[in-house]
Amino acid sequence: MDIKKYNSIEELSVNDKALMEQAIKSREHAYAPYSHFRVGAAVLLENGEIILGSNQENAAYPSGLCAERVAIFAASAQHPNKIIKAMAVTCRHETNVTDMPLTSCGSCRQVMLEYELKQEAPIKVFFYGQRGSVLEISNCKSLLPLFFDKNILR
Ligand code: THU
Numbered sequence: 483m484d485i486k487k488y489n490s491i492e493e494l495s496v497n498d499k500a501l502m503e504q505a506i507k508s509r510e511h512a513y514a515p516y517s518h519f520r521v522g523a524a525v526l527l528e529n530g531e532i533i534l535g536s537n538q539e540n541a542a543y544p545s546g547l548c549a550e551r552v553a554i555f556a557a558s559a560q561h562p563n564k565i566i567k568a569m570a571v572t573c574r575h576e577t578n579v580t581d582m583p584l585t586s587c588g589s590c591r592q593v594m595l596e597y598e599l600k601q602e603a604p605i606k607v608f609f610y611g612q613r614g615s616v617l618e619i620s621n622c623k624s625l626l627p628l629f630f631d632k633n634i635l636r
Contacts, residue, residue, distance in 0.1 A: 484620035491616055494608070498568070498618075502610055504532050505570040512536040512549065518576040521549035521584065525557040528565040533557040550590035554597060566597060568606040580611035586625070594622040595629055 488494060491502055501524050509522025514537055521537040535553025539546035550571055557566060573584040586594065586609070598605045604621035619625055 483624040485624075486618040488616040488618070490614065491610060494616060498570070498608060501526050501532065501568060502570040502572060502608055502616070504534060505572045505610070508534040508536050508549070508553075509572055509574055510536075513538045514576075515539060516541075516543065516546075519573060520576065521571065521573045523549040523553035523572075524570045525553045525566055526568040526570075527557065527561055528567055531561070531564075533560065548587060548590050550586050551593050554593055558597060565601050565603050566605050568608065569594065570608040570610070572610040572612070574612045579613065581614040582611050583609040583615055583617045584611060585609050585617070588626070591622065591626045592629065595626050595631075598622040599631060 491499055494502060504524040505522040507522065508524060509520045512520035512522065514520050516539045523535040525533040527533065533553055533556050535549045535556060537546065537549045538552060571584060571586060573580055594605060594607070598621060607619045607622060609617040
């Protein structure tokens with residue numbers, strides 16, 4: 483897996499840091515009254531536009547959705563033909579400081595990979611907590627070994 487580790491958000495390039503800062507802002511729009519765990523995601527499109535998402539919970543727990551999927555589904559719904567270049571994801575627990583990078587759940591990895599395969603171009607992903615290190619993964623495929631994809635549906 484092509485993975486880079488930065489000791490802090492300050493080590494990111496100006497553009498990558500700006501994308502993460504958007505994810506941090508979006509994190510505060512989470513609706514997380516049950517887990518108190520806020521996640522923000524920012525999707526960067528090829529034209530420079532950034533689409534945001536945050537986790538949206540529900541009293542019927544499984545009806546809620548993770549930040550990554552909120553963001554990536556919104557990007558695909560609003561800009562179906564634009565290439566997604568990168569994605570930044572960050573989390574913050576409301577009562578404890580999160581000093582390690584969040585890494586997306588399996589369902590989000592599956593969804594991120596679907597769009598990467600669709601567009602036939604890698605989506606770079608940055609993971610961050612509230613402070614501390616940042617992880618950069620060069621493509622979604624390496625986040626999900628032995629993934630399920632459309633080829634088996636034929
Ligand atoms: N969550 C995300 O938004 N992204 C992930 O990758 C993992 C988990 C959300 C779902 C739920 O609202 C809360 O975090 C606790 O699991």
